[in-house]
Amino acid sequence: MRRDVFQAIADPTRRAIITLIALQAMTPNALAEHFDTSRQAVSKHLKILTECELVEQTHQGREIYYQLNVNKMKEVDKWLEQFRKIWEKRFNQLDNVLANLKNKK
C-alpha cells in the first residue's frame, strides 16, 4: 500500500515511536511498554511506518527489530525548504532595517 510520510507523522504516538527508534532499533514489545496501548496497536503503527518506508525491519530469531530510515525524513525537510526560504528572506529584510537604523544614527 502506498503511504504518505506526512500522514504517517500526523499521529503523536507514531512520532514518539519514531523518536524512540531513531536512537536504537527496538522490538514491538519493547516499544509497547512506552505507551498506554496494546502491543497490537503499536504493531499497527509500525506497519504504517513501514509501508511509507520511514521504518525498516531486522529479523533476529523470533524478534523483529524496527529501526528508523532517517533518509525518508528528508522528504519532510524538502517540503519545508520553501518556507525556510521565506524565513531567511524575512530575516534579511529585518537585517536591512536594522542596518538602515544604524546608518541613520
Add this chain to the structure above:
Amino acid sequence: MRRDVFQAIADPTRRAIITLIALQAMTPNALAEHFDTSRQAVSKHLKILTECELVEQTHQGREIYYQLNVNKMKEVDKWLEQFRKIWEKRFNQLDNVLANLKNKK
C-alpha cells in the same frame, strides 16, 4: 479548539493550500478554483489551518484574505532537528571513511 500542526499538514489539499498562500494572501473562493472540491470544503480546511495557527485572516470588506503564518511552520522544523543531527553524524562518518581511504592510498 486545540489543533496539531502535524495533523494539519497531513492532508495533501491542505499542504497545497499552504503552498499557495505562502506566496500571497488569498480568499476562499480564489483558493477553491485550484481544487476539485467545493468552496465549503476549502473553507473547512482553512478553518483547521486557522485553528492550529498556521494561517491568519485579514478581513477586507466582505472578502477574507488568508495568509500563511510561516513562523508556525518552525514547529515542524524543530521536530526535524533531531533527525538532522543524525544525517550530519552519518555524513561526518562517511567523511571519515573517505579520509581514511585517502590516507591509505
Add this chain to the structure above:
DNA sequence: TATATGTGCAACCTTTTGGTTGCGCAAGTT
C-alpha cells in the same frame, strides 16, 4: 429597496483512523 456575491456554519453521509480482542504460528525453552 431588491438583487447578487462572499463567506461561515450546520446537518448529513461515507471512508478512514486508531483502538480493541481473539487467534494462529514460528521460534525458543522445559
Add this chain to the structure above:
DNA sequence: AACTTGCGCAACCAAAAGGTTGCACATATA
C-alpha cells in the same frame, strides 16, 4: 513433546476526517 514467548493478522467498533448540500447573513451593487 509440551509449554512459553514474540509477533502479525483478521474481525470488530467508536470516533474522526473529509466531502456534500442547504442555509443564514453580512456586504456590495442595480
